[in-house]
Amino acid sequence: MSSRSDTVRAPGASRNTPPPAQPPVSKRSPSFAQLEADSLTGRLLDAVVIGAGPAGLTAALELAAADHDVAILEKQPFPRSKVCGDGLISDSIRMLRRLGLYEVVRSQGHALEAARLFSPSQYAVDIPGEFLTIRRDLFDTLLAQAAVGRGASFAVADVLGIEERPGRVLLRCRGTEARLAARLAVVATGADIRPIRSPAPSTPTQPSAVAVRCYARSSVSADRMIVSFDQSILPGYGWIFPLGNQEFNLGCGVFRRGRAGRKANLRTMFQAMLEFFPPAREVVANGALTSPLKGAPLRCGLRGVPTYAGGRVVAVGETTGTTFPFTGEGIGKAMETGALAADHVNTALAAGSLEPLERLPLAIQSALEPRYHGYNIAERWLSHPWVSDFLIKRAQGSEALRNAAAGVLNETVDPSAIFSWRGVVASLIR
Numbered sequence: 547m548s549s550r551s552d553t554v555r556a557p558g559a560s561r562n563t564p565p566p567a568q569p570p571v572s573k574r575s576p577s578f579a580q581l582e583a584d585s586l587t588g589r590l591l592d593a594v595v596i597g598a599g600p601a602g603l604t605a606a607l608e609l610a611a612a613d614h615d616v617a618i619l620e621k622q623p624f625p626r627s628k629v630c631g632d633g634l635i636s637d638s639i640r641m642l643r644r645l646g647l648y649e650v651v652r653s654q655g656h657a658l659e660a661a662r663l664f665s666p667s668q669y670a671v672d673i674p675g676e677f678l679t680i681r682r683d684l685f686d687t688l689l690a691q692a693a694v695g696r697g698a699s700f701a702v703a704d705v706l707g708i709e710e711r712p713g714r715v716l717l718r719c720r721g722t723e724a725r726l727a728a729r730l731a732v733v734a735t736g737a738d739i740r741p742i743r744s745p746a747p748s749t750p751t752q753p754s755a756v757a758v759r760c761y762a763r764s765s766v767s768a769d770r771m772i773v774s775f776d777q778s779i780l781p782g783y784g785w786i787f788p789l790g791n792q793e794f795n796l797g798c799g800v801f802r803r804g805r806a807g808r809k810a811n812l813r814t815m816f817q818a819m820l821e822f823f824p825p826a827r828e829v830v831a832n833g834a835l836t837s838p839l840k841g842a843p844l845r846c847g848l849r850g851v852p853t854y855a856g857g858r859v860v861a862v863g864e865t866t867g868t869t870f871p872f873t874g875e876g877i878g879k880a881m882e883t884g885a886l887a888a889d890h891v892n893t894a895l896a897a898g899s900l901e902p903l904e905r906l907p908l909a910i911q912s913a914l915e916p917r918y919h920g921y922n923i924a925e926r927w928l929s930h931p932w933v934s935d936f937l938i939k940r941a942q943g944s945e946a947l948r949n950a951a952a953g954v955l956n957e958t959v960d961p962s963a964i965f966s967w968r969g970v971v972a973s974l975i976r
């Protein structure tokens with residue numbers, strides 16, 4: 547239950563209508579076995595994956611599919627709530643197709659054909675594309691079910707530390723003296739980097755961004771994802787993602803860049819979004835917020851723990867900073883790096899050598915670095931409100947610019963095609 551201080555006032559919402567009962571987590575029981583950590587002791591696993599988010603579950607699924615004895619260790623029993631916008635863009639959708647999970651996720655999620663972007667002065671433009679929304683408790687449960695279905699073990703365990711020993715790693719878990727043993731370990735604990743406790747002194751301890759979200763029920767009809775750089779939210783960004791069945795995920799985030807970003811108060815920002823951003827005001831005026839406002843940090847732009855620092859441990863997903871700067875989308879890149887890690891761990895296990903693990907950072911770097919570079923530039927440009935006003939206003943009348951923005955989202959166009967002086971000049975003639 548939310549405490550009083552957790553609850554954000556919904557301006558315009560009828561005080562006489564209590565919010566419909568809405569559990570913070572979907573009441574679906576996961577239909578897979580969740581073991582105790584102790585049940586895995588006394589056996590040398592091929593690989594252990596720490597953290598059951600999209601990165602870890604993708605890695606575990608691919609390793610299990612390759613017939614390895616792999617266990618996922620997750621500190622929270624499933625289904626567990628995860629603070630997220632619950633939005634899947636093209637990179638996540640591509641990964642779901644690759645894993646053979648697209649149909650099941652689409653059937654349980656909510657499909658949308660456009661994203662509407664709002665500039666600081668509330669110019670709006672629709673960007674076409676394929677988008678899905680699905681609550682993370684359900685999404686992650688579907689991935690976990692698939693991983694276990696392909697042979698992975700799933701155990702509830704809070705991993706406190708990893709010790710390297712000849713030929714193996716030993717994992718120390720809360721509440722048990724026993725150590726779990728595996729040949730190799732994949733750390734995918736999200737923004738929480740404690741289990742790996744930085745092997746490199748240069749690892750930033752502070753996250754790059756923070757974001758909050760809450761759920762609402764509303765009778766407004768909505769057929770697109772909304773992303774906003776509205777004046778009331780700056781220097782942050784906000785979103786309204788319809789989940790279907792009159793349910794919405796609303797939230798805002800801010801990058802900790804510059805003084806304004808570091809000082810921003812997300813609760814105040816969210817309140818301002820509900821009061822001054824018309825689509826958010828409309829959602830709450832025709833319904834009610836149904837959950838407390840919850841926040842979480844983000845690690846973006848490949849500024850995180852190194853993917854490989856020697857030994858038998860690799861790290862992937864948000865732990866290594868794979869979440870996109872500028873949009874805060876991270877599910878797709880977490881899955882992509884989970885798959886790349888599985889590839890390299892698979893080769894290392896087959897070869898009986900750690901050498902393939904040394905190649906993982908370069909593989910991730912060459913797959914992702916160019917995209918992050920473009921998104922870092924976009925993030926810097928959009929910190930100037932006039933730029934997003936100018937571009938979104940131009941895009942209203944330019945199909946070519948709308949298609950270029952769609953290309954950025956589905957990764958066929960580099961963001962610098964729009965966010966550069968060349969891009970600005972081109973937008974004037976498009």
Ligand SMILES: Cc1cc2nc3c(=O)[nH]c(=O)nc-3n(C[C@H](O)[C@H](O)[C@H](O)COP(=O)(O)OP(=O)(O)OC[C@H]3O[C@@H](n4cnc5c(N)ncnc54)[C@H](O)[C@@H]3O)c2cc1C
Binds near residue numbers: 628758841843
């Ligand atoms: C408010 C907000 C909104 C967002 N919206 C979106 C969005 O709409 N779309 C999008 O693509 N991305 C979004 N993101 C980013 C997205 O949530 C992350 O990029 C993504 O979850 C990263 O996946 P991951 O597998 O690396 O880590 P996570 O999903 O964080 O998973 C890590 C797992 O590790 C477990 N864990 C942590 N420590 C331990 C431990 N010591 N032992 C065992 N288990 C442990 C955690 O319980 C968790 O289950 C949002 C983030 C925030 C904060």
